[in-house]
Amino acid sequence: MLVVVIVPLKHHRMQFPREVIVGNGSIDRIGEISRRLGFTESALIMAGRKTFDIAGRKVKELLEKKEGMTVDTLIVENATVKDVEVVEEKIGTLKPQVVFAVGGGTKIDVAKCSSANLGIPFISVPTTASHDGIASPLSSIKGSEKPYSVMAQAPWAIVADTRIIMRAPWRFAVSGCEDVIAKFTAVKDWKLAHEDKNEYYGGYAASLALMSAKHIMENVARMRSKSEEGLRVLLEALISCGVSMSIAGSSRPCSGSEHLFSHALDVIRPNHAMHGEKCGVGTIMMTYLHGGNWKRMRDALKKLGAPTNARELGVEREDVLKALKMATSMRPERYTILNKLNLRRQSYEHLARVTEVI
Ligand SMILES: [Zn+2]
Numbered sequence: 001m002l003v004v005v006i007v008p009l010k011h012h013r014m015q016f017p018r019e020v021i022v023g024n025g026s027i028d029r030i031g032e033i034s035r036r037l038g039f040t041e042s043a044l045i046m047a048g049r050k051t052f053d054i055a056g057r058k059v060k061e062l063l064e065k066k067e068g069m070t071v072d073t074l075i076v077e078n079a080t081v082k083d084v085e086v087v088e089e090k091i092g093t094l095k096p097q098v099v100f101a102v103g104g105g106t107k108i109d110v111a112k113c114s115s116a117n118l119g120i121p122f123i124s125v126p127t128t129a130s131h132d133g134i135a136s137p138l139s140s141i142k143g144s145e146k147p148y149s150v151m152a153q154a155p156w157a158i159v160a161d162t163r164i165i166m167r168a169p170w171r172f173a174v175s176g177c178e179d180v181i182a183k184f185t186a187v188k189d190w191k192l193a194h195e196d197k198n199e200y201y202g203g204y205a206a207s208l209a210l211m212s213a214k215h216i217m218e219n220v221a222r223m224r225s226k227s228e229e230g231l232r233v234l235l236e237a238l239i240s241c242g243v244s245m246s247i248a249g250s251s252r253p254c255s256g257s258e259h260l261f262s263h264a265l266d267v268i269r270p271n272h273a274m275h276g277e278k279c280g281v282g283t284i285m286m287t288y289l290h291g292g293n294w295k296r297m298r299d300a301l302k303k304l305g306a307p308t309n310a311r312e313l314g315v316e317r318e319d320v321l322k323a324l325k326m327a328t329s330m331r332p333e334r335y336t337i338l339n340k341l342n343l344r345r346q347s348y349e350h351l352a353r354v355t356e357v358i
Helices: 026-036 049-066 081-094 105-118 170-181 183-197 203-218 220-224 228-248 257-268 275-289 294-304 317-330 337-341 345-354
Strands: 019-023 042-047 070-075 098-103 122-126 157-161
Touching: 019 026, 019 228, 026 049, 026 122, 026 157, 042 049, 042 081, 042 105, 049 070, 049 098, 070 081, 081 105, 098 105, 105 122, 157 228, 170 183, 170 203, 170 220, 170 228, 170 275, 170 294, 183 203, 183 257, 183 275, 183 337, 203 220, 203 228, 220 228, 220 294, 257 275, 257 317, 257 337, 275 294, 275 337, 275 345, 317 337, 317 345
Parallel strands: 019 157, 042 070, 042 098, 098 122, 122 157
Antiparallel strands: none
């Protein structure tokens, strides 16, 4: 008797940006990029009020005057579920060929999510380099069921103009560095989930994220000098992190227990510190739990001028302990060192004390 066993093939879909332009004055090339990608008729620019002044108006002018495109503008101030709905409605009515997201993290998140839902391509034009969302296929929306990033779509192009990004407070760049340094523990957690739970582990994606983190560690001095060259290093690292998530098909290579801690702190004390800052402090503690060299992490953050404890984050000692306790519940399916160790309150207190976070 012949027995035919049909093994279902797993499909692994990866989406990448087609063009990435980093450099001083790269925004001037927006028309040419748009044309090359086949967007020659209509566009919608999504920006915040400030970011429209900083870069959005320039994008609009270049597309209208030089390319003869019809360009509409939509100003968005937040990144809530409601904002996404408003943007989706606008995209649905205007039906632009492409959406340009001009801004920091939140504006890009809204544009990424809403354009993905409507099947319209989007181009990322970051005005800050504060986290890896500027290049990743994931977006995080406040007030959604999930307090973390979910799959949306990768940007078709990324136009990161260092002249524009240099104008943002340096604290944003420091936060970006911390979001990259967080990959050390994110990758450790991913490997752990593979070993303990047989979760899919992509060695290439993990190596790419790790390489970005090492690159930032090697360039701490350059970052300290607040130079445009340092910003370029950071942008390349953030973009590589975004690509690593595209390869992995999830945020796994870039988000582990340190991000869960950050998400929990977001819930306990909303708007208290920047995303990268919370992840940075999380990385110090999670490195300790993984048995790694946490002092090396803390020293690097200190050199960058980043917060390394509760006080510098602007939160209370009790908030840190609560966040550590809450972290695993932020995302129950994401197995990390916190699940493995399943610590009690006393141990969390010990962890935060030993690493001098509290
Ligand atoms: Zn992050």
